[in-house]
Amino acid sequence: MAQANAQARHRPGSCQETGVCPIVAFPEVVNIDEIRDEAPEVKTFYLSFLDPELAAQFTLKSGQFIMCTVFGAGEFAVSLPPSPENDRFHITVRAVGKVTHALHALRPGDKLGVRGPFGNGFPFDEIKGRNIIYVAGGIGLIPLRSSIVHALQHREEFGRIILLYGARSARDLLYQEDIVEWKKNEGFETFITIDRPEAGWSGHVGFVNKLIEAAGVPVDNTVAFVCGPPVMFNSVIDELLRRGMSEHDIVSTLERQMKCGIGKCQHCSIGRTLVCTDGPVYTYHQIKTLGEVI
Amino acid sequence: MSIYLVSSEEIKALALDLQKTHEVYGPQLKPPGGQVFFDLLAAGEVPDLDAAIPSMPVKEILFPQMERILKYRYDPEAQQVEIEKQYAEKPKVLFGLRPCDLNGILCLDRFFLGQEFVDDVYLVHRRQSILISNTCSAPWDQCLCVCTHSGPAAEEGFDLDLTRLDDGYLVQVGSAKGQAIADAQGWQPAGEEHLAAKKAVIERSIASFPELAKDNKAWISRAMNRMTTGFIKHEIWEYIGNQCLECGACAFVCPTCSCFNIEDAQQCGGDCERLRTRDSCSFEGYARMAGDHNPRKPVEDRRNKRFFCKLSYSQSKKYLRPGCVGCGRCQWVCPGDIGLPNVVQYIRRETSA
Numbered sequence: 001m002a003q004a005n006a007q008a009r010h011r012p013g014s015c016q017e018t019g020v021c022p023i024v025a026f027p028e029v030v031n032i033d034e035i036r037d038e039a040p041e042v043k044t045f046y047l048s049f050l051d052p053e054l055a056a057q058f059t060l061k062s063g064q065f066i067m068c069t070v071f072g073a074g075e076f077a078v079s080l081p082p083s084p085e086n087d088r089f090h091i092t093v094r095a096v097g098k099v100t101h102a103l104h105a106l107r108p109g110d111k112l113g114v115r116g117p118f119g120n121g122f123p124f125d126e127i128k129g130r131n132i133i134y135v136a137g138g139i140g141l142i143p144l145r146s147s148i149v150h151a152l153q154h155r156e157e158f159g160r161i162i163l164l165y166g167a168r169s170a171r172d173l174l175y176q177e178d179i180v181e182w183k184k185n186e187g188f189e190t191f192i193t194i195d196r197p198e199a200g201w202s203g204h205v206g207f208v209n210k211l212i213e214a215a216g217v218p219v220d221n222t223v224a225f226v227c228g229p230p231v232m233f234n235s236v237i238d239e240l241l242r243r244g245m246s247e248h249d250i251v252s253t254l255e256r257q258m259k260c261g262i263g264k265c266q267h268c269s270i271g272r273t274l275v276c277t278d279g280p281v282y283t284y285h286q287i288k289t290l291g292e293v294i
Numbered sequence: 295m296s297i298y299l300v301s302s303e304e305i306k307a308l309a310l311d312l313q314k315t316h317e318v319y320g321p322q323l324k325p326p327g328g329q330v331f332f333d334l335l336a337a338g339e340v341p342d343l344d345a346a347i348p349s350m351p352v353k354e355i356l357f358p359q360m361e362r363i364l365k366y367r368y369d370p371e372a373q374q375v376e377i378e379k380q381y382a383e384k385p386k387v388l389f390g391l392r393p394c395d396l397n398g399i400l401c402l403d404r405f406f407l408g409q410e411f412v413d414d415v416y417l418v419h420r421r422q423s424i425l426i427s428n429t430c431s432a433p434w435d436q437c438l439c440v441c442t443h444s445g446p447a448a449e450e451g452f453d454l455d456l457t458r459l460d461d462g463y464l465v466q467v468g469s470a471k472g473q474a475i476a477d478a479q480g481w482q483p484a485g486e487e488h489l490a491a492k493k494a495v496i497e498r499s500i501a502s503f504p505e506l507a508k509d510n511k512a513w514i515s516r517a518m519n520r521m522t523t524g525f526i527k528h529e530i531w532e533y534i535g536n537q538c539l540e541c542g543a544c545a546f547v548c549p550t551c552s553c554f555n556i557e558d559a560q561q562c563g564g565d566c567e568r569l570r571t572r573d574s575c576s577f578e579g580y581a582r583m584a585g586d587h588n589p590r591k592p593v594e595d596r597r598n599k600r601f602f603c604k605l606s607y608s609q610s611k612k613y614l615r616p617g618c619v620g621c622g623r624c625q626w627v628c629p630g631d632i633g634l635p636n637v638v639q640y641i642r643r644e645t646s647a
Contacts, residue, residue: 025414026364029375071368071375072566074558076584097584111368111375230587257583259556262411265573266553267581269599270589272608277410292589292599 021057024262027069027113028054030089035108039172042139043104044081044092047112060084061121062146063253063281066091067261069113073102077258079280080117081142083149092142092174118261119280122147122251127223131159133215135236137166137208137228141174143253143280144227149178152185159222162189162215166208166232169194170201191215209235212243219244226252226284237284247285254280254287296473298465298481299488305456305463308479309340312387316424319355320389321345332388332395341390343458347434347621351549352388352395356419357402357572359546363415363556364568380567381415385422390456393445394437394621396427398549400451401613405552409612415570424471429457429492431499436622438507438635441514444619446499447492457492464488506635507620514605517638518616521605528594530644534601534637535594537630542574544600544633547623550613553580575599601637 034046049055060080068091069075076099078091095104103112124147132151134144151158163182167173173192182188191211193204204211208228217224217240224245226236233252240250256268256275263277271290273279282290300308312318317334320341324331332348332355335341365378391399406416427448430439439445448455453472457464464484467473520526545551555573558566573580576596582588590596603609604617618634625633632640 024411026377026379029377069558071366072370072558072562072564073560075556075568100584109373110370111373113366113375113377255583256589257581259554262413263409264406264411264413264552264554265556266575267555267573269603271602272606292595 022117023054023115025115027067027075027115030112030114032106032108032110032112035106038092038174039167041096041104042092042094042172042174044090045103045106045112046088046090047114048089049114050111058089060117060146062124062150063122063143064117064119065143065261065280066114066116066118067258068103069115070099070102070106071111071113074099075113075115075259076100077255077261077276079143079146079253081145083146083153085150085153087149092139092145094139115261118276120278122225122253122281123223124150128154128157129159129221131218131222132161133217133222133224134161134163134165135208135212135224135226135228136164137232137236138168138172139174140226140228140232141165144225145175145178147225148182152182152188155185155187160187160189160218161185162191162217164191164193164208164211164215164217166193166195166211166228169196169198189215207235208232209239212236212239217243223249223251226250247288248283250284251281252284252287254282256280296467296476297484297488298467298476299459299462299484300456300465300479300481301462304479304481305343306340308475309335309389310338311479312389312424312475313337316385316387318387318389319352321348332391335389343390343428343456345390346432347392347430347437347623348395349547349623349626351398351547351621351623352391353398353402353549353552355386355388356399356423357406357416357552357554360569360571361415362567363570366566366568368564368566370564381418383418383422385424386419387424387426389426391425391427391448391452392430392621393427393448394430394439394619395549396425396448396451397439397444397615397619398621399425401550401615401617401619402552403451404614405550405612424453424475425451426454426456427452429455429495429499431458431495433499433503433507434622435504436506436625436633436635437503437620438622439620440500440503440507442616442618442620444615447496457495459488459491459495464492513638513642514616514618517641518605518607518610520641521602522607526641527644530640531594531598534597534632534640535592537632538576538593538597539630540576540578540593540596541629542576543627543629544624545574545576546572547627549619549621549623550604550617575603597632601634604634605638 029050030047036044065079095101197205258268259265261276263274268275271292330345330348332352362380367376406413430446452468455466553573555571558568581590
């Protein structure tokens with residue numbers, strides 16, 4: 001199969017330019033090494049390629065996604081939470097539909113298929129020297145994790161790094177061990193909120209847009225990465241714009257139904273763009289001008 | 295570009311010759327006296343070059359409605375999996391393409407082979423295929439290729455192009471592949487007078503186009519302008535959306551529609567297959583995600599999307615031309631009367647008001 005994929009073509013130059021040559025046509029087999037419960041209905045699957053050559057070659061950019069095959073169920077698009085540097089290859093998935101439920105029924109040692117990585121990814125080199133605000137709602141933290149870890153691996157190259165994170169309840173908070181680790185970095189500020197008060201919770205309560213005020217987020221020389229459900233997304237954007245943030249400095253990653261991942265099936269089209277090849281990362285300015293509602 | 299004058303008998307001989315090495319597809323009446331289909335010719339059969347426009351576009355041959363692309367055997371007990379690629383290369387000849395259908399294939403080529411990624415499945419179908427087009431001397435009631443610059447004669451993209459003249463067929467060579475075929479057949483060269491005769495055929499053909507097509511000529515570009523800039527009232531889309539029955543027929547008969555779905559057959563036990571099936575943006579589930587979030591729920595948003603795809607400049611960049619090739623099939627099949635020509639009419643009515 002590795003050989004067949006080597007023959008699968010992309011436009012000359014395109015994959016050399018980015019340095020990331022994705023697995024295009026056929027899924028490559030990965031082993032599930034370990035499964036961790038993150039939160040109710042959410043699990044993290046640690047994966048490794050069976051083909052050692054591929055394991056060595058496989059590189060990703062933060063913000064990219066893969067097409068993951070659950071054998072016997074189907075294929076789904078999923079964002080990549082690992083950092084591009086020195087991180088275990090894993091995916092974090094909530095059981096929502098047919099395929100993700102089948103995925104949750106698997107056990108360590110089972111196999112999955114992987115194509116990708118696809119998509120443009122979050123800006124990184126372009127935003128060096130600036131403050132970064134991460135605003136995540138619920139499982140919106142999953143795609144942002146990659147960028148957070150990557151930024152912390154280059155901590156000295158950025159200004160303030162602030163994470164604003166909201167979930168339905170305390171047990172829905174993802175990556176709690178990671179967050180403890182991240183907090184050890186100097187100048188990494190974390191604000192966490194849950195929707196409703198509950199016993200044993202002494203932190204913030206309310207929606208994540210309220211944290212923007214509480215954190216006193218900077219606006220100048222700052223870029224905001226926002227990811228979450230549409231309602232949360234809109235309220236956060238409104239608040240950031242109200243505080244004077246530029247539409248070009250608000251970055252998000254969009255989710256759409258995807259079948260091919262390579263810009264052919266068209267299921268992920270929004271206006272004139274395809275989320276799989278033009279996205280999934282867009283600035284708010286771009287999102288506004290796509291010509292269709294989000 | 296070489297030109298030849300070839301008799302009907304020689305054309306038949308060519309079709310039979312090609313059958314020895316290729317799967318030859320061509321127009322034929324099915325059953326005799328019935329509808330025209332562009333289908334695989336049985337051994338010894340020749341294409342009916344006088345047949346009307348086929349009822350289905352030829353994309354069926356290069357981009358089938360349903361196709362198995364992958365097979366895998368999964369053993370959950372042993373936790374083992376074997377994956378096997380399923381599509382294979384077969385040299386094909388598409389013999390007697392109408393220029394609208396030829397242009398449809400060129401659109402699919404540019405989209406599937408010319409963007410960031412190359413579509414491997416389509417490439418395998420297309421790589422060894424030979425395209426033989428046939429100048430259209432008798433447009434049908436709903437034809438509008440004169441408006442979309444895709445007929446009645448082919449201008450590019452063919453390997454061989456045929457035009458029926460009084461004394462045989464004028465054959466024009468369009469590629470090295472076509473030239474190799476011509477050389478092997480040993481045809482008589484044609485002259486300037488035959489090119490002039492072809493011109494007369496084209497002019498007669500254009501003159502016989504229905505009123506709608508002549509009427510629409512300038513308005514396709516006006517509609518494109520409106521689509522691109524978004525200056526179309528929402529009420530127009532609502533009206534069009536209300537007419538839509540969401541049957542998806544327009545997409546299935548459109549030579550340039552290329553959306554597809556990928557599904558793994560369910561309840562497959564250990565032996566599973568992955569199918570690629572054509573899809574239509576008019577279906578409600580088209581953009582719906584797991585968890586039921588559907589960014590394109592109202593039917594008018596989905597209709598808007600289809601015509602945006604066919605007519606806007608930004609989409610046209612993918613095809614290097616408008617996404618409509620003027621075959622008129624959507625107009626035939628649409629039970630709600632919102633085929634592309636009618637939508638152009640609605641936009642026209644609004645903008646002239």
